[in-house]
Amino acid sequence: MDETVKSTIIETVVARAKDLRPSIHIGSKYGGTIFVTDPEFPDSVSLVGGVYGYKDYVSVEFSKGAGFDDPNGLLAGKGKARRHVKLHSLGDIDAMNVAGFLSQAFA
Structure with a gap:
């Protein structure tokens, strides 16, 4: 995947997250961008997901x-709690219902 496309996808997902929940805290961890509801507790129940x-x-x-x-x-994904979607293009953001899943994560 072209690095420009990859960066654009990541930036768009982060922007959607901020649009859906303006109070969401954005951080860097695990080699990507994470979404936390409370920066005081970024590794516990506050970590709702991320983009990598x-x-x-x-x-x-x-x-x-x-x-x-x-x-x-x-x-x-088959883990006890975590799930993910893989995006190969900018159009996959809508096709893979990223906004809908982010809304559920932030609820």
Whole structure:
């Protein structure tokens, strides 16, 4: 994946997160950008997810995604709680319902 495309996808996901929840705190951890509801507790229940750039895609990860409403089966992962979507293009942000999953993460 082209680095410019990757950066644009990440920036767009972060902007959507800020639009959906203006009070969300953005931080850097685990090699990516994380979303926390309370910066005093970034590693506990406050960490709701993040966005990470990899060689061939961008992953948007949700700490409690296993409990999300996902009627189209877009979320991947088999962990006890975490789920993610892989984005290969800017259009995947809408196609993979990133805003809907971010809304659920912030609820």
